Amino acid sequence: MTPAPLPHDAWSAWHPAELACRLAGSARPWCVVGGWALDLWHGVETRPHEDLEFTILRDDFELFRTALSGLRFHAVGDGHVEPLAAQALPPAEIAQVWCEDVAARRWRVDMMLEDGTPDIWVYKRDASIRRLRSEMVWNSSDGIPYLAPEAILLFKAKYQREKDEADFALALQKLDTAQRRWLRAAIARAHPDHAWLDVL
Structure with a gap:
C-alpha cells in the first residue's frame, strides 16, 4: 500500500552532525550547503534552520541512497514533490531530492545534485563559475564538510529573502579580502544589478 503523501512542511531536519555520522566512511564528495553551511563556518548556530541541505555529485546518487537506507527519496522540481521508484534515478532536469524518514513521516534532509567533478566545483546556475573543490569545501571543527561561505552567499544572492539578507x-x-573579491566577481557575472555589489 502506497503511503499518503507527506505534507511539504513536515520537516524535522537532522543536525549536520547526524548527517555526517550517517555518511561516515563515504569516499565520495559531499558537503553541507544552505544556511547550515554558514553556521558551520561561524562555529555557532546563528538562527533556527527549518531544513538541512547537502550536495553530492549527480553520478553518486546511488551510493548515497544506499548510505541513507531507511529513507524514501522524492524528486523536487517546479513546486512538485514526487516519489522516486526504489531503483529509479532522478531525471536529468531534477537537481533536488527530499529524503523522507518513513517511520517518523518527517522530512530529514534535502539532497542537492550537482554536475561538477570530484576535483572541480561548478556553480549550477552558470557553469563558467567554477573552482577547485579543495578550495570550495571546508571542514568544521567537528570534521563536517561544508561549502565555502562565499559560494553559499552566491546561491543566496538570487533570492534576497529576509533570512538571506541577514545571513x-x-x-x-567575517569574509576576508579574497572571499569578498571572488563573491563580488561571481555576483557581478550572475546578478549584475545586485545590491550586494555596492558593499562588497
Whole structure:
C-alpha cells in the first residue's frame, strides 16, 4: 500500500552532525550547503534552520541512497514533490531530492545534485563559475564538510529573502579580502544589478 503523501512542511531536519555520522566512511564528495553551511563556518548556530541541505555529485546518487537506507527519496522540481521508484534515478532536469524518514513521516534532509567533478566545483546556475573543490569545501571543527561561505552567499544572492539578507550582513563582517573579491566577481557575472555589489 502506497503511503499518503507527506505534507511539504513536515520537516524535522537532522543536525549536520547526524548527517555526517550517517555518511561516515563515504569516499565520495559531499558537503553541507544552505544556511547550515554558514553556521558551520561561524562555529555557532546563528538562527533556527527549518531544513538541512547537502550536495553530492549527480553520478553518486546511488551510493548515497544506499548510505541513507531507511529513507524514501522524492524528486523536487517546479513546486512538485514526487516519489522516486526504489531503483529509479532522478531525471536529468531534477537537481533536488527530499529524503523522507518513513517511520517518523518527517522530512530529514534535502539532497542537492550537482554536475561538477570530484576535483572541480561548478556553480549550477552558470557553469563558467567554477573552482577547485579543495578550495570550495571546508571542514568544521567537528570534521563536517561544508561549502565555502562565499559560494553559499552566491546561491543566496538570487533570492534576497529576509533570512538571506541577514545571513549576508552577518557573513560580510567575517569574509576576508579574497572571499569578498571572488563573491563580488561571481555576483557581478550572475546578478549584475545586485545590491550586494555596492558593499562588497
